[in-house]
Amino acid sequence: MRYRKVPDETVRRLPFYLRGLLLLLQQGRVGISSQELADLVGVRSWQVRKDFSYFGEFGTPGVGYGIESLTRQIKKILKLDVIQKAALVGAGNLGSAVLAYTGFKVYGFDIAAAFDIDPRKIGRKVNNILIEDVSKLNTLKHRKINLAILAVPADAAQQTVDALVRAGIKGILKFSPCYITVPRKVKVISIDIATDLARLPYYIRTR
Ligand code: NAI
Numbered sequence: 001m002r003y004r005k006v007p008d009e010t011v012r013r014l015p016f017y018l019r020g021l022l023l024l025l026q027q028g029r030v031g032i033s034s035q036e037l038a039d040l041v042g043v044r045s046w047q048v049r050k051d052f053s054y055f056g057e058f059g060t061p062g063v064g065y066g067i068e069s070l071t072r073q074i075k076k077i078l079k080l081d082v083i084q085k086a087a088l089v090g091a092g093n094l095g096s097a098v099l100a101y102t103g104f105k106v107y108g109f110d111i112a113a114a115f116d117i118d119p120r121k122i123g124r125k126v127n128n129i130l131i132e133d134v135s136k137l138n139t140l141k142h143r144k145i146n147l148a149i150l151a152v153p154a155d156a157a158q159q160t161v162d163a164l165v166r167a168g169i170k171g172i173l174k175f176s177p178c179y180i181t182v183p184r185k186v187k188v189i190s191i192d193i194a195t196d197l198a199r200l201p202y203y204i205r206t207r
Contacts, residue, residue, distance in 0.1 A: 010051045014074055015107070016041045017048070021071045022106055033064035080108045085145040087113040087169075089160050090152035091121050091131045094175055098149055099126040112145055117156075134160070140167040147171045154178035161188075 020040035024032060038045040052058040055077055059065035075081045086104075088095050091114050099114055115134040116122060122133050132139075137160075140148075148169045152160050157176035164172060165186055174180065174190045182188055 006054045010054060011078075013041065013043065013047075013051055014078055017051075018071065018074045018078070018080075018107070021067055021074070024067050025071060029067055031064050032067055032070075034059070037065070075108070083108050083110050084147060085110050085112040085143070086147040086149055086173075087111070087115065087137075087140055087145050087164075088129075088149045088151060089115045089134065089137070089164070090150065090156075090176075091116040091126060092151065095149075095151035096126050098151065099129050102127075109147075111149070113140065113143065117152075134163075137163045137167050140164070140169060145169070147173070150174045150176050152176055 017037060017040075020037060021032075023040075034045040034048040038048045041048070055073070058070060058073060072081070086109055088098055088111055091099065095114070095116075099111060104111065111129060114126065114129045114131045115137055116131050117134045121131050124131050146169060148164045148171070150157060150160060150164075150172055154176050155178075157174070157178050158180050161172060161174075161180045161182060165182060170185065171187045172182070172189070174188055175192075177192055177194060180188065
């Protein structure tokens with residue numbers, strides 16, 4: 001199910017609520033107030049209530065939220081209640097670090113395939129994930145993999161994305177620092193440490 005008219009900012013905050021809730025679950029906590037949840041995420045408590053209001057009735061006024069049920073509901077909204085398989089393309093420095101990172105599992109992600117163009121990397125394994133020839137991207141269609149992580153050089157990004165779209169990929173997390181075009185049905189989220197870093201000095205007070 002996709003909810004209508006939910007602001008992107010709300011969707012952006014949901015994984016942060018989830019991260020806080022998962023931590024509390026690990027600590028054996030049972031309930032939480034919207035103020036506590038707000039403090040965990042760094043927003044105001046009214047914002048927490050407003051964010052959840054888009055999805056129906058969560059929690060009990062004056063009491064708060066049951067952590068387990070709220071976790072379940074947020075996972076369901078984000079479609080993380082089922083294992084989400086992802087493929088990585090570009091197993092270089094960044095791609096290999098992504099493959100080696102175990103923190104995606106908590107959210108139900110399984111990086112189930114990796115691809116590269118370099119014959120020296122093809123056939124090797126990182127974190128037990130085999131690096132396959134990028135010419136085999138079309139096999140994703142039959143492997144129930146809907147998501148891709150793009151970590152190829154910028155000049156290879158568009159052609160790789162075109163191949164991913166042909167292979168039925170519906171969502172792309174893009175590290176390659178360039179603009180790409182995709183059909184409307186495909187969602188692209190870009191991560192760019194460099195441009196985030198480039199706006200940081202602006203906020204720094206100078207003497
Ligand atoms: P890298 O050169 O170590 O890795 C790139 C990998 O892509 C190599 O293994 C190469 O063989 C492979 N490759 C090249 N063409 C390909 C193709 N057509 N199909 C499949 N694989 C292909 O580079 P690094 O440092 O890992 O960076 C990867 C990308 O991520 C670059 O575009 C870089 O600019 C970007 N980057 C973005 C960051 C961010 O914050 N957004 C941070 C660091 C890197």
